[in-house]
Amino acid sequence: MFGRNVSRSQTESFSKRSRSTKSKSGSFREHAVSKSRHDRPRKPPTEEGLQSGSTLTSSIVTLVVGREQRLFAAHEDVLCLSPFFQAACRGQFMEAQNKKIYLPDEEPEIFSSVLEYLYKGDYYPRLVHNKRRNAWELETGEGGAGSVESTVYHHGVDGELLKDTIIYCTAEKYGLEELKRVALRKQGLQSGIQCGTILSSARYAYANTPDNDSKLRAHYLALIIRSRNTFKRSGTMQLEMHAGGSQLFFDLFVALCNHVDDVASYAGSPRSVRTHN
Incomplete structure (x- = not known):
């Protein structure tokens, strides 16, 4: 459903800032070994301060x-x-001999980021603290601000998704x-x-998180409500809602109702009445 070919409506964006066309492989190249299946993988080097706290003398998988x-x-x-890999290394999924x-x-690009996190406690682009603004920001690539690609191609949906959503x-x-x-x-x-990328990423999030997820799903609901003026003009959003059949849109309806109730409650409060008198 979410192919590489996008319609005109899918070019709608929340910012006029153009996106970079080339993703950065990041500083983890020298740590997470990724080669063709005919090459022999090498050991990642030992570094001080690795998240694991290990001397990294355990066997290589x-x-x-x-x-x-x-x-x-x-x-x-x-x-x-990771509990998943702990179970795998106990023989549940691993070839014992090899x-x-x-x-x-x-x-592979997503797994490389996960592996980078396991070694370093973060993945590219890293979170950096701006002391002057007292705020967290993403490090920029060699090309400056906006040079880090925020999406990756996912074979499962045959289209672009937000990288951080897949990692989550x-x-x-x-x-x-x-x-x-x-x-x-x-x-x-x-x-x-783009609107189309947000919607396809939201659908992916719903398909790959449990029903009680209160973080990523809520993030998408809040994002769509906050940017409702853009989404209500989106042809992509209209097509998505016509297709229907997703828990996402019922949750969005409930969230919008709650938002309207909050606004109405605030407008009818005594403090609000005194303010407008």
Whole structure:
């Protein structure tokens, strides 16, 4: 449904700032080994201050990721920070003799970010604190502000999705709660995202998070309500709602009703009446 070909309505954006056309591979190239399936993966180097606190002397596990079977290598102790990989390393999913785990449904670019987080506690682009503004920001690439690509192509939906949304959902699967918080904060710092990308990413979020998720789903509902003037003119939004059949739109309806109730309640409060008199 969400292909690479976009209609005119899908070019609507929340910002006039243009997006970069080339994603950055980030500073993790020298740490997360990713090569073709015919090459032998190498050990990632030891660094001081790794999140795991390990001396990184544990055995190396090879991970075969995605349709192209790209190879990654990681220390077993680092992988076991995730309950998912802890179970895998105990033999549930791993080839015992070769210490190899297959992840055919993962996107290599996303898995590289997850692995970077397990080693460093963050992934590219990193969160940096602006002391002058006392605010968190995303580091910029070599091209300056706006040079970091916020979306990645996902084979499962045959289209572009917000990278931080996929990472959040992947962290949910791997049991990495802190990574979920990091991804959610980073997503809140993104701007200039097309309506079609937001809607397809929201649908992906609903399909890959539990019904009781109160973070990522709520983020999308609040985003759409906050940008309602853009979405109500969106042909993409109209087509999505005509298609229907998604929990997203019922939740959006409830959230909008609650928003109207809050506005009405505030307008009818004694303080509000005194203010307008």
